Amino acid sequence: MRNYLLIYVNGRRHQISGERCFQSLSDYLRLDLGLVGTKVVCAEGDCGSCTVLVGRLRNGELKFEGFDSCIQYLYQLDCTHVITVEGLKQDNQIHPVQQAMVDAMGSQCGYCTPGFVMSMAAMLETRETLTRLSVQDALTGNLCRCTGYEQIIEAALSLPKFRSASSGLQPASKGFDQKVMVADFNRHALEPVLCEYVQKWNGATNRVRFFVPCTMKEAIKFKQKHKNVTVVAGGTDISVQINKQYIEPKCIMSLTNLNELDFIEVKNRKVKVGASVTWTKLGEFCQQNLSELSEIISLFASRQIRNAGTLAGNIANASPIADSLPFLHVIEAEIELTGNKGKRWVNINRFYHAYKKTEMAPDELITSIRWNIPDRSDILKLYKVSKRKDLDISTFTAGILLKLKHGKIKKARLAYGGVGPIVLRLPETERFLEGKPVTKSVFQHAGRIASDEIFPISDVRASTSYRTQLAENILIKFFHECCDNYHDKKEAA
């Protein structure tokens, strides 16, 4: 057992222990290390000004991805190499991504600029092809209020010109000696970390601790002992609550070093996704296998969030507008819960009891999620309506899965999010649809039934009436997008 975190920042080794482990990476960089190039604007992962590269051990080498440092706490970053905007400069020479931004007039006020530079640097790490679309995707998580983005895109697209330059277009991480770090991490990664300190304020004392297990066994044991532990994987929601609502978890367990759960398996048309799988990894998998889900993943989160957040976290967080849930509901996904008494599988449709209340027992952890790949003839459609198209919390979500036979609806599964305290299946509407022909009037009728099955509220995102209207309209939209041709073909035949 170790009592310190091991983190490299721009090639320098830091052993961090005690109270200092409990701060966000951005605070550590700005306040402890004086690396103020990393800016904090929203402190909730929505603006990307604090983007840094984080390199983690994967198959014996460090794999670097962009992260929002404001919602990464140090206890999530054991055995990583963090590269900040200050780390891009090598031998007093600015990096090509920096030069490209200068040349293309990509900065105006400059406050968001380090974040954009780091997100571009992240593109070089994976040697991704630079197209207008890939650049836009890579920079979705970075907000700029001055430029209108055009010149930033031009900067990124101009990068290939640096290939011929003497310094070339090297990923920033190549400027550091990775071997030493890899060896150091290999020595440390198999050892769990437990850090604690005693918080003193106004005469009261409080013990605060966190644990970073390396094996499932250690994790379950810790959860058994500390029932109220806050479990953190990507931390993309809990860190926001710490930053914004000032919640103060006294006991935290970070699953970031738990490599056992970082798997995606496909067997007999059954997909099984481990709890540590990030959205990035799942998104890549879905691109080939589940384009509907892949599209939702690319819309709802920026790369920085996808690199940190997990499907399991999305489920455990139990938000009624969690973007994966309508899909999981209509596909009848099962959740593997592991606790004292071993494992059990729960259908997601029975997992949520009420707003933010789930089936999970205090000693249990979500360890994996599985579902059957839909048949080729099934029609699966997912919808996300939000104020802004990309990187916005949903106003309304829907998942629709239809099985058709001889021009009739054999089976219908519908799930809506954002229309009640939990994601809702629509049994009345499903029953109505089953056995009906695929016509517009059927879906119009179904839409009206659906809008009676839900209880949406008015809030910051939308009014009750808008959500109700969407609940009705989405089925007609679905008809036009997925069934209109089908029907025409049948008619013609």
Place this chain on the structure above:
Amino acid sequence: MKALARPKHKSSAGTVSKESSPRDKYTSGKNRTYSDKFDQPGLKLDNSKLFGKQLPHDSAVGHVTGEALFVDDITPAKNELIVDFISSPVAHGKIKSLNSMELAQQDGIAGVFTHADIPGENLYGPVVQDEPILAEETVQYVGQPIAIIAGESHEAIRKAKKKIRLNIKELKPVFTIDEAIAAKQYIGEKRTFKQGDFEKAWRESEHILKGTFVCNGQEQFYLESQAALARPGEHGDIHIHSSTQNPSEIQTVVAEALGIGFHQVVCVCKRMGGGFGGKETQAAIPAVMAALVASRTGRPARVAYTKDDDMRSTGKRHPYKIHYKAAFTSTGKITGVRFDIYSNGGAAADLSSSVLERTLFHSDNAYYIPNLIFNGVICKTNFPPNTAFRGFGGPQGMANIENVIQEIAIYLQKDALEIRRLNCYAHRGRNITPYGQVVKNHILPEIIDQLAETSRYSKRMKQVEEFNRKSQTHLRGLALTPMKFGISFTTTFLNQGNALVNVYRDGTVQVSTGGTEMGQGLNTKIRQLVADEFAISYQDVKLMITSTEKNNNTPPTAASASTDLNGIAAVNACQKIRSKLCAVASKYFATQKGGLKPSVKQICFEDNSVFDQRNQKNKLSFRKLVQLAFMERVSMGERGFYQTPEIHFNRDTEKGEPFFYYTMGASVSEVLIDRFTGQLNLERSDLLIDIGESINPGIDRGQIIGGFIQGVGWVTNEELRYSDKGELLSFSPTTYKIPNIQDLPEIFNVDTITNPHHQINIKRSKAVGEPPLMLCLSVWAAVKHALSCVQKDLCPQLNLPATAEEILCRLTELKHQANDNAAKHDAGKESEVALVSQNELTSKNKQAA
């Protein structure tokens, strides 16, 4: 100008049109129709090597490396205090008590200060001093600062804030314009612009229409929140580093609050992480907070608002509600309009009267209106005092008349472009504005015609309407809107600028002006101008931190005019130095072998050196010349000054010539709407703008695109939603959605046009900061056009912003109207402030993210 006319980009996702557009005629930047003569007296130039070059932003390298420091990046002193504030949780109420003594005793807390601790003036304001820095007996809006809390760490303050016991007796708040009118709560006097005889035009008109236009506010959303760092000096002096567009105002407000002389306060601003108007007046409260703590504790004190606090407690773009009446002929010629304009000013005057004034100045936009009445009233409500935001009231006025134009077109079943072209200001006659200024030297008709042609407006309009007849799933809309924006502060005395130029013995130059850098490239442009004045290289000129110590009594960096005011002032200072250097040089060349008769008129500055035109081979380097001048005991530091000539405005008659010139342009946008969700996709935008001769085309292009996209946010997705208790619910980027990189038009053409008639201002450049924002109105008008295609006989209502919710609501409304033939009316939709019912918020079904 050359570099600005960039090749059009077509995104890979572009689908609307693949053809290139024809371009000729009034071509962009290609046919310069005049010589390089500069006719501003006293500003004659020998050299303009850097003028018109796309040089990188002055701080570009600092920006990309993170080495450019903002207020909160400055390394803290060991004894520095963190400053935060305790704010009102209610919109209107009487403060009964606050446990400030108890809070001050908490671990790590250095002090808690209320209005009673302010030794000087607690009220401030740029026009009327009516805004408390710290609330006294009453609170007027949610988020209003009541007390300052200073601590050793953020952690200590956070913990202490959990112990706040604040007792407030709630009073009835007023949120909307209608409520304020009912309660007779106004700020300032009603203003009226008149021309011709509206009543007669209304009575005698062939056609009339009337209605109400509602437009919401907008958050500035500068990335760097309000921040200030104050350091105590000797004898009660204060040095303050503020993120402000207005250092002189910070100096004034801090001095008055602390009860000390202006000369005891130095305010500096190196740069801002964006301002957009939001730091013109509203940087003052945080600055006083830091200054008061520094003054009371003798320790450096820093305040940096969180994004949430910033959005909750500072003012925004004013929401408006405008009742309009328009009279017009069957061809669409406007014969008269009456606009009853109401702005929602928030709880204090701030800049509301000037903002409203600019709305009145821009309610004509680009159209000649022979008979008109514009009435303007500011309503006092329980929101943070609304303030400056790029466009400064102009956008709301222009949006209103564009809405009217769109409705006239719908009414007459004509293409809106026809109506726009018909009413557009002409060159001779039909060119008098509602305030008596003649629109001179403009090319509005030419801009509209060229843009209509290059964007293939007519052909696309046919395609769009054809698409709408066929598609069951989507709607398209297309609109072209012109833009004319008056340049100068309409408060005439603000149109002044001063600059300090110091030449050092190695030939390098420091320049300080009263202008502040917020990303707009002011410093870069001034650096170019100054380097050209001495014919020295760009690297040898440095723009210094803006400081009230060097430049006193300066106007805010606002109204787009800062390059005009500060640039000319800097050039003026350079010229004073140059004329002295000329004397030194002419004397020097006289003493040389084959000496010339000394003549300052013969001295030329070129390529880092100086020579007499009669013997161009004998050159003296600028550096050498400066050393000579020093030995000759010549002063090489000068102050320059500039006041905009000719402008005037009389507020009694509401007539005058308030603007030095106009920046103008037009845009065409095409939108695609999902009929089922109301979601909007901006498919294509073409912008064409006359910004005169560009000092730095790269910077100006950035201003045009950035301003436009910021405007697109305002008219589409940016929605401020409040609880019915007046709490801002969309207080961070999670819920307040500014455009992101995916929201650019799929096809985006940006171009400038040469205006041969524009012969004034520094090197015939024009202001570019605010105008492009208003090019966004074509996007909103395109949505209105799309909706008008649903039922040809129905005129759709559309508020601003056109969010997906607003669009779907209007689509549903049209469907109902068509079916029942009776207007369905959603009362909640008619308010300029989006209030969400509290009951529903706290209901059991709460579904927070």
